[in-house]
Amino acid sequence: MTKTFTPARPIWCAGCGDFGVLQALVGAMEELNIPPHERFVTAGIGCSGSLQNNLSCYGYHTLHGRVLPTVTGAKLANPELTVVGVGGDGDGYAIGGGHLMHAFKRNPGITYIVMNNGTYGLTKGQASPTAPTGYQDNVEEDLDPVMLGLSIPGSTFIARAYSGQPAQLLRLTKAALEHTAAGGGMSYLEVLSPCVTYNDTYRDWRTSVYDVDEEEGYEPTNRAMAFTRMQELREDGRLPLGLIYTGERPSLESLSLNMDFVAPALQDITKPDLSGVCNDALQSFIK
Amino acid sequence: MSDNKQKLSDLNVIVAGQGGDGSLTVVNVLADILRGAGLRVYTERDVLSRIKGGITAATLRAYDGERLCISSDIDLFVAFDQAAIGKYAFRLNERSTVIYDSSNGEISSDNLLPENVRLIGVPLSRYAVKHFRRDIYKNSISFAVIGRLIGLKDDDMKRSFEKRFGRRGAQALKYNLDALEVGCALADESGLEVGKGRFEIESSDSEPHMLITGNEAVAFGFAVSGGRLFAGYPITPSTDVMEWLVKWLPKFGGVVKQAEDELSAINMAIGSALTGTRTMTATCGPGIALMQEGIGQLGMAEIGVVIVDAQRSGPSTGMPTKPEQSDINLLCYGGAGDFPRVVLAPGTPEECFFLAVDANNLAEKYQLPVFMCLDQGLSQNTATINPIDLNKVEIYRGDRLDEKQLASQDVYKRYNFTESGASNFAPPGTPGGMGLVTGNEHDEFGLVSTDPVNRNKMVEKRAKKMVSMIPELPRAISHGVETADIGFIGVGMCYGVILEAMDLLAEKGIHAQYHQVRTLWPMLDETPAFTARCKNIFVVEYNATGQLAKLIIAHGGEESNISSILRYDGIPMQAKDLVSQVMTKLNLKEDEVA
Numbered sequence: 001m002t003k004t005f006t007p008a009r010p011i012w013c014a015g016c017g018d019f020g021v022l023q024a025l026v027g028a029m030e031e032l033n034i035p036p037h038e039r040f041v042t043a044g045i046g047c048s049g050s051l052q053n054n055l056s057c058y059g060y061h062t063l064h065g066r067v068l069p070t071v072t073g074a075k076l077a078n079p080e081l082t083v084v085g086v087g088g089d090g091d092g093y094a095i096g097g098g099h100l101m102h103a104f105k106r107n108p109g110i111t112y113i114v115m116n117n118g119t120y121g122l123t124k125g126q127a128s129p130t131a132p133t134g135y136q137d138n139v140e141e142d143l144d145p146v147m148l149g150l151s152i153p154g155s156t157f158i159a160r161a162y163s164g165q166p167a168q169l170l171r172l173t174k175a176a177l178e179h180t181a182a183g184g185g186m187s188y189l190e191v192l193s194p195c196v197t198y199n200d201t202y203r204d205w206r207t208s209v210y211d212v213d214e215e216e217g218y219e220p221t222n223r224a225m226a227f228t229r230m231q232e233l234r235e236d237g238r239l240p241l242g243l244i245y246t247g248e249r250p251s252l253e254s255l256s257l258n259m260d261f262v263a264p265a266l267q268d269i270t271k272p273d274l275s276g277v278c279n280d281a282l283q284s285f286i287k
Numbered sequence: 288m289s290d291n292k293q294k295l296s297d298l299n300v301i302v303a304g305q306g307g308d309g310s311l312t313v314v315n316v317l318a319d320i321l322r323g324a325g326l327r328v329y330t331e332r333d334v335l336s337r338i339k340g341g342i343t344a345a346t347l348r349a350y351d352g353e354r355l356c357i358s359s360d361i362d363l364f365v366a367f368d369q370a371a372i373g374k375y376a377f378r379l380n381e382r383s384t385v386i387y388d389s390s391n392g393e394i395s396s397d398n399l400l401p402e403n404v405r406l407i408g409v410p411l412s413r414y415a416v417k418h419f420r421r422d423i424y425k426n427s428i429s430f431a432v433i434g435r436l437i438g439l440k441d442d443d444m445k446r447s448f449e450k451r452f453g454r455r456g457a458q459a460l461k462y463n464l465d466a467l468e469v470g471c472a473l474a475d476e477s478g479l480e481v482g483k484g485r486f487e488i489e490s491s492d493s494e495p496h497m498l499i500t501g502n503e504a505v506a507f508g509f510a511v512s513g514g515r516l517f518a519g520y521p522i523t524p525s526t527d528v529m530e531w532l533v534k535w536l537p538k539f540g541g542v543v544k545q546a547e548d549e550l551s552a553i554n555m556a557i558g559s560a561l562t563g564t565r566t567m568t569a570t571c572g573p574g575i576a577l578m579q580e581g582i583g584q585l586g587m588a589e590i591g592v593v594i595v596d597a598q599r600s601g602p603s604t605g606m607p608t609k610p611e612q613s614d615i616n617l618l619c620y621g622g623a624g625d626f627p628r629v630v631l632a633p634g635t636p637e638e639c640f641f642l643a644v645d646a647n648n649l650a651e652k653y654q655l656p657v658f659m660c661l662d663q664g665l666s667q668n669t670a671t672i673n674p675i676d677l678n679k680v681e682i683y684r685g686d687r688l689d690e691k692q693l694a695s696q697d698v699y700k701r702y703n704f705t706e707s708g709a710s711n712f713a714p715p716g717t718p719g720g721m722g723l724v725t726g727n728e729h730d731e732f733g734l735v736s737t738d739p740v741n742r743n744k745m746v747e748k749r750a751k752k753m754v755s756m757i758p759e760l761p762r763a764i765s766h767g768v769e770t771a772d773i774g775f776i777g778v779g780m781c782y783g784v785i786l787e788a789m790d791l792l793a794e795k796g797i798h799a800q801y802h803q804v805r806t807l808w809p810m811l812d813e814t815p816a817f818t819a820r821c822k823n824i825f826v827v828e829y830n831a832t833g834q835l836a837k838l839i840i841a842h843g844g845e846e847s848n849i850s851s852i853l854r855y856d857g858i859p860m861q862a863k864d865l866v867s868q869v870m871t872k873l874n875l876k877e878d879e880v881a
Contacts, residue, residue, distance in 0.1 A: 003698040004721040005732035040562070040715045053723060053734060058715035060561055061725035061735075062554065063584050069518075073558025073566075074715075077516050081562065081716055102547040170744050238498045251736035261540030265562040265714060268515025270684065274677045282675060285439050285507075286498035 017193025020163030044087030065096025079263035104152040109184035115193035125198030157187035185251035213242035295486035303344035304367025314345035321349035325493035345508030355783025359863035371419040421437035431470025438484020485698030501665040508643025515541035518555035525597035528569035553581030563714030569595035586626025591650030598668035610663035634782030652685030664780030688735035700731035708751030766801040774821035787862035810842040
């Protein structure tokens with residue numbers, strides 16, 4: 001067997017929520033029998049942005065905030081890969097926030113996991129877009145990315161987990177990967193993942209999380225209900241967890257690729273079809 | 288037919304009016320007929336950054352031979368709007384003819400126009416409204432007058448209308464053919480009866496030529512060379528690259544994705560290239576600025592992507608529809624940190640095609656950003672070229688490992704140190720493999736490292752590519768007299784003007800050599816060597832600071848032999864202007880030489 005890199009030990013602080021996310025991702029991919037060579041794991045910049053180094057995969061470390069365009073391009077080029085993007089709340093909601101709505105709208109077949117800790121841990125604790133009013137000197141209202149996702153008609157899978165509840169986290173990670181593997185498009189999983197050093201929210205979140213998976217009558221296929229419940233729970237100071245919304249829409253790659261061909265990445269391009277399409281294109285300039 | 292008719296060998300026509308008047312259509316149909324008559328055509332447009340309105344123009348040259356620029360001598364000027372006359376009067380001379388819309392009254396030879404200009408007023412708009420209730424048909428009416436004037440046959444005009452408007456449905460075709468007929472009647476009234484045309488134009492079954500823009504040629508080259516994913520964001524004047532690929536790339540098995548901005552476009556391109564797919568994006572200066580971080584990532588993380596820069600007037604938003612070559616510094620030096628890159632500069636549509644093939648080969652083999660340095664003129668002007676010989680396309684992909692090759696290795700390191708600096712690459716999905724790619728400094732496996740010894744080796748590894756690739760880089764092409772002590776250097780849309788200026792100089796007994804550099808970065812020794820040999824070199828460029836000249840000087844070019852000829856007013860140069868600038872700089876008076 002060819003030796004490749006040995007997954008590194010995580011660089012996170014003891015007790016960091018990101019350990020739970022790594023464990024759930026590895027566990028879910030193993031349970032779903034996704035072999036390492038089919039995993040394309042892409043991470044952003046920040047503490048969470050080193051996750052791809054800690055598991056067996058083809059991994060890529062993106063520029064700050066550019067996880068979603070990168071995984072969209074990768075999936076279009078090779079839809080046979082299991083494409084997973086991970087990052088933090090600063091990466092995904094601040095510097096990369098503009099891409100999030102377009103990713104929901106496009107619905108590419110990728111899984112996007114955001115480790116949300118409400119702070120910029122790597123730069124020592126500045127307020128992130130999800131930091132509540134009053135954190136550090138934050139005067140702004142916090143962003144609710146789940147409600148943002150719900151507001152975009154193209155979104156097809158929105159869930160939230162908490163790294164302090166590993167069983168649900170594993171289940172939702174698996175559900176996210178399965179949604180995408182079934183051709184459902186983008187699965188978005190936000191994980192409340194406390195920063196023990198700069199924003200230790202374990203105590204607060206333990207009491208404020210609320211599991212819609214357990215709520216009788218909650219219908220995750222009903223976008224309007226989901227939106228209303230999210231707003232109500234927010235007003236009650238609760239943090240909703242669970243499969244919040246799931247809908248149906250064809251994936252971006254199924255709508256974009258010419259299915260008469262194998263994936264762009266897998267084509268033998270060294271011998272162009274000179275008498276076929278190349279010549280057709282040439283003749284179109286002659287007319 | 289009268290005996291004094293010339294055979295048409297060089298015809299230059301400007302058609303101008305309000306945006307939306309159909310000037311471009313007139314020029315395109317004219318180009319099509321003249322192409323059928325065995326002439327090479329070249330068309331240029333002068334438009335504004337708005338959908339309708341403003342004075343815009345389309346310009347055509349039909350030439351018996353190859354000319355990739357418009358002449359200084361305009362034979363015919365067609366003005367749909369009298370305001371256009373003032374704007375373009377400076378390009379006319381005493382031999383020019385002006386056809387203008389006289390619906391709002393005749394104009395006397397106003398003092399803007401050169402003396403003796405032949406003025407033909409035709410009530411184009413009035414007749415369009417009278418016959419068709421729509422002003423828009425005035426361009427088809429005008430076509431008959433133009434055709435009669437230059438000597439096209441009525442049947443040839445009719446046939447080209449059928450070809451052009453047939454695709455728009457029977458109704459559109461009928462109205463346009465009727466408009467042509469109205470125009471012929473008007474021509475008769477204006478004394479332009481059949482057979483009174485200025486030239487003799489025979490349609491011939493000459494060798495078929497392609498009519499193509501630089502942007503289209505780059506896109507075509509990308510597709511043929513195996514490009515399979517294009518990600519871009521619309522921006523003038525690069526957008527035609529994406530437009531062509533939207534239509535054609537799926538037929539090659541590829542895909543085009545329009546991104547939400549250039550940050551997304553370059554990162555989609557990165558994601559695609561990471562899977563081992565040939566990938567390209569196209570933009571211009573402002574887009575390159577936005578992509579800059581991603582371009583550095585390509586260099587550091589060693590990912591091959593081709594980036595087309597259809598340069599326009601800067602800085603900032605500048606003049607979006609006007610040509611410039613002011614991104615040369617940005618392409619060669621832009622970005623944080625030291626990283627390898629290639630900048631290729633084609634001069635013709637054919638070179639756009641073949642350099643796009645080279646660019647894709649180099650990007651994939653050496654795993655770095657490769658720029659195609661175009662400009663608005665080269666990107667958007669159409670030219671007739673001989674059919675591209677597709678058999679000349681060669682594709683090589685570098686050290687790409689499949690499952691078997693990977694299995695035969697004891698170890699796979701994504702960033703293994705090699706002689707050439709380029710590492711092996713097993714695309715994600717290759718069984719038995721795993722690998723890490725990152726823009727952080729890293730060890731051979733791609734794991735983040737700040738170890739100083741490793742750091743030095745990695746910096747040297749990336750730098751080595753710039754040396755090892757040299758044999759594969761496109762060389763300069765020499766035109767003219769290789770021993771001449773007058774020389775030209777210029778890229779992109781300077782190509783056609785320099786060649787014509789050299790012909791005009793040769794007529795005066797002044798011989799020159801054009802060193803047409805095609806790889807700007809790395810600057811190859813050939814160019815400083817040329818500046819050492821040739822004593823009077825004119826570096827012709829569309830920018831205010833002489834970016835290309837300075838690049839050459841920075842690489843050892845002989846500064847005392849170089850002078851710059853610069854233009855940055857948004858207007859394409861003409862050969863006569865260039866000649867007179869050269870004469871002035873050489874302290875020669877036009878009449879001193881033969």
